[in-house]
Amino acid sequence: MKTLFKNIKELLQIRDPEIKKVSGQQMKELPSIKNAWLLIENDRILDFGAMENLPDIDAEEIIDATGKIMLPSWCDSHTHIVYAGNREQEFADRINGLPYEEIANRGGGILNSAKTLQETPEDEVYQQSAARLEEVMKLGTGAVEIKSGYGLTEKGELKMLRVINKLQENYDIPIKSTFLGAHAIPKEYKSEPPKYMDLVINEILPKVAGQKLAEYIDIFCEKGYFSVKDTHQLLSAAKKYGMKPKIHVNQFNSIGGIKAGVDHKALSVDHLEMMTDEDIEALKNTETMPVALPSCSLFLGIPYTPARKILDAELPIALATDFNPGSTPSGNMNLVLSLACIKMKMTPEEAINAATINGAYAMELSDQVGSITKGKKANLIMTKEIPSYTFLPYAFGSNNIDTVFVNGKALD
Ligand SMILES: N=CN[C@@H](CCC(=O)O)C(=O)O
Ligand SMILES: [Zn+2]
Incomplete structure:
Protein backbone atom coordinates (compact mmCIF):
# COMPACT_ATOMS: atom_id res chain seq x y z
CA MET A 1 0.00 0.00 0.00
CA LYS A 2 1.50 3.33 -1.10
CA THR A 3 0.45 6.69 0.33
CA LEU A 4 1.53 9.96 -1.24
CA PHE A 5 1.50 13.20 0.77
CA LYS A 6 1.34 16.20 -1.57
CA ASN A 7 1.79 19.96 -1.15
CA ILE A 8 3.48 19.63 2.26
CA LYS A 9 4.21 23.19 3.41
CA GLU A 10 7.59 22.01 4.76
CA LEU A 11 9.06 18.54 5.23
CA LEU A 12 11.47 18.68 8.18
CA GLN A 13 14.50 16.77 9.37
CA ILE A 14 15.70 15.26 6.10
CA ARG A 15 18.88 13.32 6.78
CA ASP A 16 21.23 10.90 5.07
CA PRO A 17 21.17 7.45 6.67
CA GLU A 18 24.69 7.77 8.08
CA ILE A 19 23.72 10.72 10.32
CA LYS A 20 23.06 9.14 13.73
CA LYS A 21 23.10 12.30 15.88
CA VAL A 22 23.92 16.00 15.63
CA SER A 23 26.08 18.02 18.01
CA GLY A 24 26.92 21.63 18.92
CA GLN A 25 26.77 23.97 15.91
CA GLN A 26 25.25 21.25 13.70
CA MET A 27 22.13 21.36 15.85
CA LYS A 28 21.33 24.85 14.55
CA GLU A 29 20.49 23.32 11.19
CA LEU A 30 17.25 21.56 10.43
CA PRO A 31 17.40 20.36 6.82
CA SER A 32 14.03 20.61 5.08
CA ILE A 33 12.20 20.84 1.76
CA LYS A 34 9.53 23.51 1.31
CA ASN A 35 6.46 22.59 -0.77
CA ALA A 36 7.32 18.90 -0.66
CA TRP A 37 5.93 15.45 -1.38
CA LEU A 38 6.51 12.31 0.64
CA LEU A 39 5.81 8.76 -0.44
CA ILE A 40 5.43 5.94 2.04
CA GLU A 41 4.94 2.26 1.31
CA ASN A 42 3.29 0.27 4.11
CA ASP A 43 5.33 1.12 7.22
CA ARG A 44 8.35 2.73 5.52
CA ILE A 45 9.43 6.00 3.95
CA LEU A 46 10.00 5.27 0.26
CA ASP A 47 10.88 8.63 -1.25
CA PHE A 48 10.39 12.40 -1.03
CA GLY A 49 11.22 15.59 -2.90
CA ALA A 50 10.07 19.03 -3.99
CA MET A 51 6.60 19.36 -5.59
CA GLU A 52 8.15 20.90 -8.71
CA ASN A 53 9.90 17.54 -9.30
CA LEU A 54 7.02 15.26 -8.37
CA PRO A 55 7.30 12.17 -10.60
CA ASP A 56 4.38 10.11 -11.83
CA ILE A 57 3.49 8.02 -8.82
CA ASP A 58 0.91 5.29 -8.63
CA ALA A 59 -0.30 5.57 -5.03
CA GLU A 60 -3.41 3.96 -3.53
CA GLU A 61 -3.94 6.93 -1.22
CA ILE A 62 -3.19 10.62 -1.77
CA ILE A 63 -3.21 13.04 1.16
CA ASP A 64 -3.21 16.76 0.49
CA ALA A 65 -1.07 18.42 3.20
CA THR A 66 -1.51 22.00 1.99
CA GLY A 67 -0.51 24.44 4.77
CA LYS A 68 0.70 21.60 6.97
CA ILE A 69 4.21 20.72 8.10
CA MET A 70 5.44 17.12 8.32
CA LEU A 71 8.25 15.78 10.46
CA PRO A 72 9.41 12.55 12.08
CA SER A 73 7.59 11.62 15.31
CA TRP A 74 9.10 12.56 18.65
CA ALA A 362 19.74 7.79 22.90
CA MET A 363 17.68 4.62 22.31
CA GLU A 364 19.94 3.13 19.60
CA LEU A 365 17.10 3.59 17.12
CA SER A 366 18.83 5.96 14.68
CA ASP A 367 18.51 3.43 11.87
CA GLN A 368 14.72 3.22 12.29
CA VAL A 369 13.31 6.57 13.42
CA GLY A 370 14.22 10.21 14.15
CA SER A 371 14.51 11.59 10.61
CA ILE A 372 12.96 11.65 7.17
CA THR A 373 15.25 9.13 5.51
CA LYS A 374 14.45 6.53 2.86
CA GLY A 375 13.85 3.16 4.53
CA LYS A 376 13.08 4.54 7.99
CA LYS A 377 9.75 3.88 9.66
CA ALA A 378 6.82 6.03 8.56
CA ASN A 379 6.29 7.31 12.12
CA LEU A 380 5.32 10.86 11.33
CA ILE A 381 3.66 14.00 12.60
CA MET A 382 1.46 16.09 10.29
CA THR A 383 0.73 19.45 11.90
CA LYS A 384 -2.38 21.55 11.58
CA GLU A 385 -2.10 24.51 9.23
CA ILE A 386 0.56 26.60 11.01
CA PRO A 387 2.69 29.53 9.82
CA SER A 388 6.09 27.86 10.40
CA TYR A 389 7.78 25.15 12.47
CA THR A 390 8.77 27.78 15.03
CA PHE A 391 5.06 27.99 15.81
CA LEU A 392 5.29 24.51 17.39
CA PRO A 393 7.37 25.52 20.45
CA TYR A 394 5.99 29.09 20.37
CA ALA A 395 2.31 28.24 20.77
CA PHE A 396 2.97 26.31 23.98
CA GLY A 397 0.08 24.40 25.45
CA SER A 398 -1.83 24.25 22.15
CA ASN A 399 -2.20 21.05 20.24
CA ASN A 400 -0.85 21.84 16.80
CA ILE A 401 -0.90 18.26 15.58
CA ASP A 402 -3.43 17.28 12.94
CA THR A 403 -2.52 13.59 12.48
CA VAL A 404 0.05 11.18 13.88
CA PHE A 405 1.14 8.27 11.67
CA VAL A 406 2.57 5.07 13.14
CA ASN A 407 4.00 2.57 10.66
CA GLY A 408 2.28 4.62 7.95
CA LYS A 409 -1.17 4.36 9.51
CA ALA A 410 -3.05 7.37 10.89
CA LEU A 411 -3.93 7.11 14.60
CA ASP A 412 -7.55 7.96 15.30
N1 LIG B 1 15.06 11.16 39.75
C1 LIG B 1 14.75 10.00 39.77
N2 LIG B 1 13.66 9.43 39.24
C2 LIG B 1 12.55 10.11 38.67
C3 LIG B 1 11.57 10.62 39.66
C4 LIG B 1 10.98 9.56 40.42
C5 LIG B 1 9.80 9.92 41.28
O1 LIG B 1 9.75 10.98 41.94
O2 LIG B 1 8.92 9.07 41.30
C6 LIG B 1 13.05 11.22 37.77
O3 LIG B 1 13.78 10.90 36.83
O4 LIG B 1 12.74 12.39 37.98
ZN1 LIG C 1 13.76 9.62 35.23
Whole structure:
Protein backbone atom coordinates (compact mmCIF):
# COMPACT_ATOMS: atom_id res chain seq x y z
CA MET A 1 0.00 0.00 0.00
CA LYS A 2 1.50 3.33 -1.10
CA THR A 3 0.45 6.69 0.33
CA LEU A 4 1.53 9.96 -1.24
CA PHE A 5 1.50 13.20 0.77
CA LYS A 6 1.34 16.20 -1.57
CA ASN A 7 1.79 19.96 -1.15
CA ILE A 8 3.48 19.63 2.26
CA LYS A 9 4.21 23.19 3.41
CA GLU A 10 7.59 22.01 4.76
CA LEU A 11 9.06 18.54 5.23
CA LEU A 12 11.47 18.68 8.18
CA GLN A 13 14.50 16.77 9.37
CA ILE A 14 15.70 15.26 6.10
CA ARG A 15 18.88 13.32 6.78
CA ASP A 16 21.23 10.90 5.07
CA PRO A 17 21.17 7.45 6.67
CA GLU A 18 24.69 7.77 8.08
CA ILE A 19 23.72 10.72 10.32
CA LYS A 20 23.06 9.14 13.73
CA LYS A 21 23.10 12.30 15.88
CA VAL A 22 23.92 16.00 15.63
CA SER A 23 26.08 18.02 18.01
CA GLY A 24 26.92 21.63 18.92
CA GLN A 25 26.77 23.97 15.91
CA GLN A 26 25.25 21.25 13.70
CA MET A 27 22.13 21.36 15.85
CA LYS A 28 21.33 24.85 14.55
CA GLU A 29 20.49 23.32 11.19
CA LEU A 30 17.25 21.56 10.43
CA PRO A 31 17.40 20.36 6.82
CA SER A 32 14.03 20.61 5.08
CA ILE A 33 12.20 20.84 1.76
CA LYS A 34 9.53 23.51 1.31
CA ASN A 35 6.46 22.59 -0.77
CA ALA A 36 7.32 18.90 -0.66
CA TRP A 37 5.93 15.45 -1.38
CA LEU A 38 6.51 12.31 0.64
CA LEU A 39 5.81 8.76 -0.44
CA ILE A 40 5.43 5.94 2.04
CA GLU A 41 4.94 2.26 1.31
CA ASN A 42 3.29 0.27 4.11
CA ASP A 43 5.33 1.12 7.22
CA ARG A 44 8.35 2.73 5.52
CA ILE A 45 9.43 6.00 3.95
CA LEU A 46 10.00 5.27 0.26
CA ASP A 47 10.88 8.63 -1.25
CA PHE A 48 10.39 12.40 -1.03
CA GLY A 49 11.22 15.59 -2.90
CA ALA A 50 10.07 19.03 -3.99
CA MET A 51 6.60 19.36 -5.59
CA GLU A 52 8.15 20.90 -8.71
CA ASN A 53 9.90 17.54 -9.30
CA LEU A 54 7.02 15.26 -8.37
CA PRO A 55 7.30 12.17 -10.60
CA ASP A 56 4.38 10.11 -11.83
CA ILE A 57 3.49 8.02 -8.82
CA ASP A 58 0.91 5.29 -8.63
CA ALA A 59 -0.30 5.57 -5.03
CA GLU A 60 -3.41 3.96 -3.53
CA GLU A 61 -3.94 6.93 -1.22
CA ILE A 62 -3.19 10.62 -1.77
CA ILE A 63 -3.21 13.04 1.16
CA ASP A 64 -3.21 16.76 0.49
CA ALA A 65 -1.07 18.42 3.20
CA THR A 66 -1.51 22.00 1.99
CA GLY A 67 -0.51 24.44 4.77
CA LYS A 68 0.70 21.60 6.97
CA ILE A 69 4.21 20.72 8.10
CA MET A 70 5.44 17.12 8.32
CA LEU A 71 8.25 15.78 10.46
CA PRO A 72 9.41 12.55 12.08
CA SER A 73 7.59 11.62 15.31
CA TRP A 74 9.10 12.56 18.65
CA CYS A 75 11.63 10.12 20.10
CA ASP A 76 11.20 10.13 23.89
CA SER A 77 14.31 8.44 25.26
CA HIS A 78 13.59 8.70 29.01
CA THR A 79 10.28 7.74 30.63
CA HIS A 80 8.83 5.88 33.59
CA ILE A 81 5.44 5.35 31.88
CA VAL A 82 4.87 2.04 33.68
CA TYR A 83 3.61 2.84 37.17
CA ALA A 84 0.53 2.42 39.33
CA GLY A 85 -1.61 5.15 40.85
CA ASN A 86 -0.51 8.75 41.09
CA ARG A 87 1.04 11.14 43.61
CA GLU A 88 -1.17 14.21 43.40
CA GLN A 89 -1.22 14.44 47.20
CA GLU A 90 2.56 15.03 47.21
CA PHE A 91 2.00 17.69 44.57
CA ALA A 92 -0.38 19.47 46.96
CA ASP A 93 2.09 18.95 49.85
CA ARG A 94 4.85 20.59 47.82
CA ILE A 95 2.59 23.55 47.04
CA ASN A 96 2.11 23.85 50.80
CA GLY A 97 5.88 24.07 51.27
CA LEU A 98 7.13 20.52 51.78
CA PRO A 99 10.23 19.99 49.59
CA TYR A 100 10.52 16.97 47.22
CA GLU A 101 13.55 15.71 49.21
CA GLU A 102 11.64 15.98 52.49
CA ILE A 103 8.68 14.06 51.03
CA ALA A 104 11.11 11.32 49.98
CA ASN A 105 12.75 11.28 53.44
CA ARG A 106 9.34 10.70 54.99
CA GLY A 107 8.83 7.55 52.89
CA GLY A 108 6.92 9.30 50.13
CA GLY A 109 8.29 9.85 46.64
CA ILE A 110 9.66 6.83 44.82
CA LEU A 111 8.94 4.57 47.84
CA ASN A 112 5.31 5.70 47.78
CA SER A 113 5.00 4.67 44.11
CA ALA A 114 6.83 1.40 44.88
CA LYS A 115 4.26 0.52 47.56
CA THR A 116 1.37 1.19 45.17
CA LEU A 117 3.07 -0.76 42.38
CA GLN A 118 3.67 -3.76 44.63
CA GLU A 119 0.00 -3.75 45.72
CA THR A 120 -1.45 -3.37 42.20
CA PRO A 121 -2.10 -6.51 40.10
CA GLU A 122 0.07 -6.80 36.98
CA ASP A 123 -2.93 -6.56 34.64
CA GLU A 124 -4.05 -3.35 36.27
CA VAL A 125 -0.52 -1.87 36.00
CA TYR A 126 -0.60 -2.83 32.33
CA GLN A 127 -3.99 -1.15 31.74
CA GLN A 128 -2.92 2.10 33.44
CA SER A 129 0.41 2.17 31.58
CA ALA A 130 -1.12 1.32 28.20
CA ALA A 131 -3.52 4.27 28.59
CA ARG A 132 -0.54 6.59 29.16
CA LEU A 133 1.31 5.13 26.19
CA GLU A 134 -1.71 5.69 23.94
CA GLU A 135 -1.98 9.26 25.23
CA VAL A 136 1.63 10.10 24.34
CA MET A 137 1.40 8.40 20.95
CA LYS A 138 -1.50 10.70 20.10
CA LEU A 139 0.73 13.61 21.16
CA GLY A 140 3.25 12.58 18.51
CA THR A 141 5.63 10.20 20.28
CA GLY A 142 6.72 7.53 17.82
CA ALA A 143 9.45 5.76 19.84
CA VAL A 144 9.91 5.54 23.58
CA GLU A 145 12.12 4.17 26.35
CA ILE A 146 10.48 2.89 29.53
CA LYS A 147 12.19 2.11 32.85
CA SER A 148 11.37 -0.14 35.76
CA GLY A 149 12.25 1.27 39.20
CA TYR A 150 8.99 1.34 41.14
CA GLY A 151 9.22 -2.34 42.06
CA LEU A 152 12.29 -2.26 44.31
CA THR A 153 11.81 -5.97 45.06
CA GLU A 154 12.52 -8.88 42.76
CA LYS A 155 8.80 -9.48 42.31
CA GLY A 156 8.00 -5.81 41.72
CA GLU A 157 10.85 -5.13 39.30
CA LEU A 158 10.13 -8.23 37.20
CA LYS A 159 6.44 -7.32 37.18
CA MET A 160 7.23 -3.85 35.80
CA LEU A 161 9.57 -5.22 33.17
CA ARG A 162 7.01 -7.81 32.04
CA VAL A 163 4.50 -4.97 31.64
CA ILE A 164 7.02 -3.08 29.47
CA ASN A 165 7.52 -6.26 27.42
CA LYS A 166 3.77 -6.64 26.96
CA LEU A 167 3.56 -3.05 25.74
CA GLN A 168 6.35 -3.88 23.27
CA GLU A 169 4.28 -6.80 21.98
CA ASN A 170 0.99 -4.93 21.74
CA TYR A 171 2.00 -1.53 20.36
CA ASP A 172 3.48 -0.65 17.01
CA ILE A 173 6.06 1.94 18.06
CA PRO A 174 9.62 0.93 19.06
CA ILE A 175 9.79 0.61 22.87
CA LYS A 176 13.11 0.14 24.70
CA SER A 177 13.22 -1.40 28.16
CA THR A 178 15.56 -0.31 30.99
CA PHE A 179 16.16 -1.98 34.36
CA LEU A 180 16.20 0.65 37.15
CA GLY A 181 16.22 -1.54 40.26
CA ALA A 182 18.65 0.97 41.82
CA HIS A 183 16.11 3.81 41.86
CA ALA A 184 15.75 4.27 45.64
CA ILE A 185 16.75 2.35 48.75
CA PRO A 186 13.71 0.59 50.23
CA LYS A 187 12.88 1.36 53.90
CA GLU A 188 13.93 -2.08 55.12
CA TYR A 189 17.45 -1.53 53.71
CA LYS A 190 17.89 2.05 55.01
CA SER A 191 20.37 0.99 57.70
CA GLU A 192 22.28 -1.30 55.31
CA PRO A 193 22.18 0.09 51.77
CA PRO A 194 24.95 -2.27 50.50
CA LYS A 195 22.57 -5.16 51.12
CA TYR A 196 20.09 -3.63 48.67
CA MET A 197 22.85 -3.22 46.07
CA ASP A 198 23.69 -6.86 46.67
CA LEU A 199 20.06 -7.83 45.99
CA VAL A 200 19.90 -5.75 42.81
CA ILE A 201 23.23 -6.99 41.45
CA ASN A 202 23.26 -10.61 42.53
CA GLU A 203 19.59 -11.57 42.62
CA ILE A 204 17.46 -9.34 40.40
CA LEU A 205 19.89 -8.39 37.61
CA PRO A 206 20.70 -12.01 36.64
CA LYS A 207 16.97 -12.74 36.35
CA VAL A 208 16.29 -9.61 34.30
CA ALA A 209 19.12 -10.58 31.96
CA GLY A 210 18.21 -14.29 31.92
CA GLN A 211 14.62 -13.53 30.97
CA LYS A 212 15.78 -10.86 28.47
CA LEU A 213 13.50 -8.29 30.08
CA ALA A 214 15.69 -5.21 29.61
CA GLU A 215 18.27 -3.95 27.17
CA TYR A 216 19.65 -1.12 29.33
CA ILE A 217 20.75 -0.57 32.92
CA ASP A 218 19.96 2.55 34.94
CA ILE A 219 20.76 3.86 38.45
CA PHE A 220 19.81 7.07 40.29
CA CYS A 221 23.33 8.31 41.09
CA GLU A 222 22.56 11.04 43.62
CA LYS A 223 23.16 12.04 47.25
CA GLY A 224 20.77 10.05 49.43
CA TYR A 225 20.19 7.46 46.70
CA PHE A 226 23.14 5.64 45.12
CA SER A 227 26.84 6.57 45.16
CA VAL A 228 29.39 6.71 42.36
CA LYS A 229 30.86 3.52 43.82
CA ASP A 230 27.44 1.81 43.59
CA THR A 231 27.20 3.08 40.02
CA HIS A 232 30.56 1.55 39.04
CA GLN A 233 29.63 -1.70 40.71
CA LEU A 234 26.22 -2.00 39.03
CA LEU A 235 27.37 -0.92 35.58
CA SER A 236 30.29 -3.38 35.69
CA ALA A 237 27.91 -6.20 36.64
CA ALA A 238 25.39 -5.24 33.92
CA LYS A 239 28.14 -5.11 31.30
CA LYS A 240 28.67 -8.85 31.73
CA TYR A 241 25.11 -9.30 30.47
CA GLY A 242 25.61 -6.86 27.60
CA MET A 243 23.35 -4.21 29.15
CA LYS A 244 24.40 -0.65 28.29
CA PRO A 245 23.99 2.20 30.79
CA LYS A 246 21.43 5.01 30.52
CA ILE A 247 21.69 6.66 33.90
CA HIS A 248 20.09 9.32 36.14
CA VAL A 249 22.85 11.77 37.11
CA ASN A 250 23.32 15.37 38.31
CA GLN A 251 19.64 16.02 39.09
CA PHE A 252 20.29 17.75 42.42
CA ASN A 253 24.07 17.44 42.89
CA SER A 254 27.15 16.89 40.78
CA ILE A 255 28.86 13.95 42.49
CA GLY A 256 30.79 12.32 39.63
CA GLY A 257 27.97 10.32 38.01
CA ILE A 258 28.69 11.68 34.53
CA LYS A 259 32.33 10.58 34.65
CA ALA A 260 31.21 7.17 35.92
CA GLY A 261 28.70 6.86 33.07
CA VAL A 262 31.23 7.91 30.46
CA ASP A 263 33.81 5.47 31.89
CA HIS A 264 31.27 2.71 31.30
CA LYS A 265 30.46 3.97 27.79
CA ALA A 266 26.93 5.00 28.75
CA LEU A 267 24.55 5.43 25.84
CA SER A 268 23.12 8.43 27.67
CA VAL A 269 23.43 10.43 30.89
CA ASP A 270 20.12 12.00 31.85
CA HIS A 271 18.82 14.96 33.92
CA LEU A 272 21.99 17.13 34.14
CA GLU A 273 20.33 20.03 35.95
CA MET A 274 23.54 20.62 37.97
CA MET A 275 26.57 20.71 35.66
CA THR A 276 30.15 21.65 36.58
CA ASP A 277 32.90 22.43 34.07
CA GLU A 278 34.40 19.03 34.90
CA ASP A 279 31.12 17.35 33.95
CA ILE A 280 31.16 19.09 30.56
CA GLU A 281 34.80 18.10 30.06
CA ALA A 282 34.00 14.48 30.89
CA LEU A 283 31.43 14.37 28.08
CA LYS A 284 33.76 15.68 25.38
CA ASN A 285 35.01 13.16 22.79
CA THR A 286 32.62 10.47 23.97
CA GLU A 287 29.67 8.69 22.35
CA THR A 288 27.43 9.41 25.36
CA MET A 289 24.29 11.47 24.71
CA PRO A 290 23.42 14.14 27.32
CA VAL A 291 19.65 14.06 27.86
CA ALA A 292 17.70 17.02 29.29
CA LEU A 293 14.28 16.68 30.93
CA PRO A 294 12.83 20.19 31.15
CA SER A 295 9.31 19.15 32.23
CA CYS A 296 10.87 17.77 35.41
CA SER A 297 12.53 21.14 36.08
CA LEU A 298 9.19 22.88 35.50
CA PHE A 299 7.26 20.58 37.81
CA LEU A 300 9.80 20.49 40.66
CA GLY A 301 10.93 24.10 40.29
CA ILE A 302 14.58 23.06 40.00
CA PRO A 303 17.18 24.50 37.60
CA TYR A 304 16.96 23.65 33.90
CA THR A 305 19.78 21.73 32.24
CA PRO A 306 22.27 24.35 30.98
CA ALA A 307 21.75 23.61 27.31
CA ARG A 308 23.77 26.56 25.99
CA LYS A 309 26.81 25.51 28.02
CA ILE A 310 26.51 21.97 26.67
CA LEU A 311 25.99 23.09 23.07
CA ASP A 312 28.79 25.66 23.26
CA ALA A 313 31.10 22.78 24.17
CA GLU A 314 30.08 21.23 20.79
CA LEU A 315 28.25 18.42 22.58
CA PRO A 316 24.88 17.01 21.47
CA ILE A 317 21.67 17.14 23.52
CA ALA A 318 18.54 15.00 23.41
CA LEU A 319 15.24 16.06 24.95
CA ALA A 320 12.90 13.65 26.72
CA THR A 321 9.87 13.84 29.01
CA ASP A 322 10.81 11.78 32.12
CA PHE A 323 7.06 10.94 32.36
CA ASN A 324 6.63 9.60 35.93
CA PRO A 325 4.19 10.01 38.84
CA GLY A 326 6.50 12.06 41.09
CA SER A 327 8.64 14.59 39.30
CA THR A 328 6.98 14.77 35.85
CA PRO A 329 3.39 13.63 35.47
CA SER A 330 3.41 14.57 31.79
CA GLY A 331 4.57 12.74 28.68
CA ASN A 332 3.95 15.61 26.31
CA MET A 333 6.97 16.07 24.03
CA ASN A 334 5.38 19.20 22.52
CA LEU A 335 5.56 20.87 25.92
CA VAL A 336 9.16 19.64 26.30
CA LEU A 337 9.97 21.38 23.00
CA SER A 338 8.46 24.65 24.23
CA LEU A 339 10.26 24.49 27.57
CA ALA A 340 13.57 23.77 25.86
CA CYS A 341 13.16 26.95 23.80
CA ILE A 342 11.63 29.18 26.46
CA LYS A 343 13.63 28.11 29.53
CA MET A 344 16.80 26.54 28.14
CA LYS A 345 17.23 29.00 25.27
CA MET A 346 17.48 26.31 22.64
CA THR A 347 16.48 27.47 19.17
CA PRO A 348 13.50 25.72 17.56
CA GLU A 349 15.94 23.94 15.21
CA GLU A 350 18.07 22.71 18.12
CA ALA A 351 15.01 21.59 20.05
CA ILE A 352 13.52 19.66 17.11
CA ASN A 353 16.89 17.97 16.47
CA ALA A 354 17.11 17.09 20.17
CA ALA A 355 13.59 15.64 20.23
CA THR A 356 13.95 13.57 17.06
CA ILE A 357 17.32 12.39 15.73
CA ASN A 358 19.21 12.75 19.03
CA GLY A 359 16.39 11.08 20.96
CA ALA A 360 16.57 8.18 18.51
CA TYR A 361 20.33 7.94 19.13
CA ALA A 362 19.74 7.79 22.90
CA MET A 363 17.68 4.62 22.31
CA GLU A 364 19.94 3.13 19.60
CA LEU A 365 17.10 3.59 17.12
CA SER A 366 18.83 5.96 14.68
CA ASP A 367 18.51 3.43 11.87
CA GLN A 368 14.72 3.22 12.29
CA VAL A 369 13.31 6.57 13.42
CA GLY A 370 14.22 10.21 14.15
CA SER A 371 14.51 11.59 10.61
CA ILE A 372 12.96 11.65 7.17
CA THR A 373 15.25 9.13 5.51
CA LYS A 374 14.45 6.53 2.86
CA GLY A 375 13.85 3.16 4.53
CA LYS A 376 13.08 4.54 7.99
CA LYS A 377 9.75 3.88 9.66
CA ALA A 378 6.82 6.03 8.56
CA ASN A 379 6.29 7.31 12.12
CA LEU A 380 5.32 10.86 11.33
CA ILE A 381 3.66 14.00 12.60
CA MET A 382 1.46 16.09 10.29
CA THR A 383 0.73 19.45 11.90
CA LYS A 384 -2.38 21.55 11.58
CA GLU A 385 -2.10 24.51 9.23
CA ILE A 386 0.56 26.60 11.01
CA PRO A 387 2.69 29.53 9.82
CA SER A 388 6.09 27.86 10.40
CA TYR A 389 7.78 25.15 12.47
CA THR A 390 8.77 27.78 15.03
CA PHE A 391 5.06 27.99 15.81
CA LEU A 392 5.29 24.51 17.39
CA PRO A 393 7.37 25.52 20.45
CA TYR A 394 5.99 29.09 20.37
CA ALA A 395 2.31 28.24 20.77
CA PHE A 396 2.97 26.31 23.98
CA GLY A 397 0.08 24.40 25.45
CA SER A 398 -1.83 24.25 22.15
CA ASN A 399 -2.20 21.05 20.24
CA ASN A 400 -0.85 21.84 16.80
CA ILE A 401 -0.90 18.26 15.58
CA ASP A 402 -3.43 17.28 12.94
CA THR A 403 -2.52 13.59 12.48
CA VAL A 404 0.05 11.18 13.88
CA PHE A 405 1.14 8.27 11.67
CA VAL A 406 2.57 5.07 13.14
CA ASN A 407 4.00 2.57 10.66
CA GLY A 408 2.28 4.62 7.95
CA LYS A 409 -1.17 4.36 9.51
CA ALA A 410 -3.05 7.37 10.89
CA LEU A 411 -3.93 7.11 14.60
CA ASP A 412 -7.55 7.96 15.30
N1 LIG B 1 15.06 11.16 39.75
C1 LIG B 1 14.75 10.00 39.77
N2 LIG B 1 13.66 9.43 39.24
C2 LIG B 1 12.55 10.11 38.67
C3 LIG B 1 11.57 10.62 39.66
C4 LIG B 1 10.98 9.56 40.42
C5 LIG B 1 9.80 9.92 41.28
O1 LIG B 1 9.75 10.98 41.94
O2 LIG B 1 8.92 9.07 41.30
C6 LIG B 1 13.05 11.22 37.77
O3 LIG B 1 13.78 10.90 36.83
O4 LIG B 1 12.74 12.39 37.98
ZN1 LIG C 1 13.76 9.62 35.23
